[in-house]
Amino acid sequence: MKKNQINVEMIPDSELKPKFESEDDIGFGQIKTDRMFTARYKDGVWQEFTIKKYSKIVLDPTAVCFHYGQTIFEGQKAFLTSDGQLQLFRPEQNIARFNLSAKRMMMPTIDPNIYLTGLKELLRLEKDWAPKSVGSSIYIRPAMIGIEPSIGLRASNEYLFFIILLPSKAYFPEILKIYVSERYIRTAPGGMGSAKTGGNYGGSLLEEHNAKKKGFHAVLWLDAIHRRFVEEVGAMNIFFVYNDNVYTTPLEQDTIVHGITRDCTIKLLQDIGYKVKEESLAIEDIIKGIKDGTVTESFGTGTAASIAPVGSIYYQNVDYVMNNFTIGSVTQKVREKLLGIQYGKIPDPYGWIVPVE
Template sequence: MELKTIENIDIVKSSTTKINEVDFDNISFGNTFTDHMLICDYANGEWQKPIIQPYAPFTIDPSAKVFHYGQAIFEGMKAYKDEQDDVWLFRPEENFMRFNKSAVRMAMPEVPEEVFLGGLKKLLELEKDWVKKGNGSSLYIRPFMIATGPGVVAAPAMFYRFMIILSPAKSYYSGAVKVVVAEHFSRAANGGIGAAKAAGNYSGQFYPTKLANEKGYQQIIWTDDATHTKLEEAGTMNVFFRINDTLYTAPTSERILDGITRKSLIDLAKRENIKVEVRSVLVDELVNAAKDGSLKEIFGAGTAAVISPISGFAYKEEYFELPNVEDSIAMDLKDKLTKIQTKLADDTFGWTVKI
């Protein structure tokens, strides 16, 4: 795949760089940004000329609809640098297509491919020194769109801003986490916006997660909101269960994000002759599998952490510790996927795209 290019774009370069102030080996996720950002405004029914300019705060009206009605969507992607100093993206067209699906669900205008992918290419060319090699390093990419149009009336805005900001990242791995299975709270409704990467899906999780943290759990495994019997996502990630030697993950739905890491892992596991079943997993199944010892692994899957292993789960005041497995499928898949992403292994799928 070739990235679409864009010519009709303004570039205003920063006269300084922050890159020498950054300790790339000790960097917390999502808090450091590169020197430039991309901005493209939507007005009068069309997308205006995009501009790449120095990263900086911008001005916005207090009545902008993003503040009042949460009309906002985003994507998460990563750029990697290989041994030859080439910069690579992982399945960027998937992020682009999902972004526009989210846009439709949130009644926002779709972003043209040349702005999203072509603009990203230009931005990465400018910021390529911020993409570091090896050691799980990457440049996290955050495309997002907000409703900048004014007015405290609950209706879609007339003005929008699409932006891309970049944040250098180390491997996100912070050890295996303990989780609690949601018995009361939930993240998405049937017929709701759970399948969109919409801003409103995330802040609703903060309070339940805080309550879980206070009880000693780092994350929540979300269940369906109607019955709380089906396991759906883990924190902000898709979730996989290994029972004996089969991986299980829920099918995507209106409540479950169509994760790119999730579907890449499914394809990768199949290539490796690991059995994968895409079907709803019931909480009862999980508890029974934990009790009879057939539950081997649970892990979250998402762009930021790639794979986040889970060491145990609580349900109805009972805690189930997972065994230490020697042949961790989670760690094996993480290693294989990361090697594809960083060009250390053959990309037999054609997932990687050179900038």
């Protein structure tokens, strides 16, 4: 798509929002920038590529997304380097995953070129919103919803794609206390667990709420069949350092989100010299390992959370603390590398960085 195919609507200066005064209190996902990118799918084609003022979406009450869950989204970030460059991180991976989610939810895929050109142009216009401190970034939320008015159970014939930008700090500011759900599951083989679709998250809200009420940061989900093998955390993939190897849940069952941070973490760990095993660990082995000292660290990985150290795991009414509730050396090393590349502080030998301009 050529840049001039995007209709950029003018916003008078008087209607631009004041920028935040201090980065200390921007929080996560609370601030929205002035503009959004939108596109419509109608009559079998994507059209109406527009950058306009951030605004509400008005839909018919029978729109398919309200009833049959045709909603998908992505989560990615743009980082400001110390020399003032705004850069994306592996955006082609988010686009590919977005299109896999679309296929699973019987929604149209989007041309990667439309997605990336729209995103870059939006970021270029909104660059002044980028926070400067390491750990902060512009969180990017692309989404697609089925908007055709139709109460019959079938896929929508019309869709809205939009991208909004939310300058944010780190999602988790501290070491995590994780709660293992024994009562509920997030997804099952044959379900839609690897798609980033609203229903997967909607179904997790009750247990997330229960866990937070008890003082935990997030839920660790177990597999649906055996209720034993660890799958992933609310919005993160999970890693354990066990017997000097690093373990993470395999992707084959398609029950977990195929995390881009997970993929980077595996590569970085291997390049640092650790052995990574993509194997399912049973929760009772993890607990045993914490008790006998063979499980030495755990961390979650995700775009929003980055690499987040796990300090304790609550299972069957007992809180098991790891590494004296401090960040472990493996977690520290891989986190420094990832953040170093994302903020342009160390070279990127992997080709993960995509400059916005």
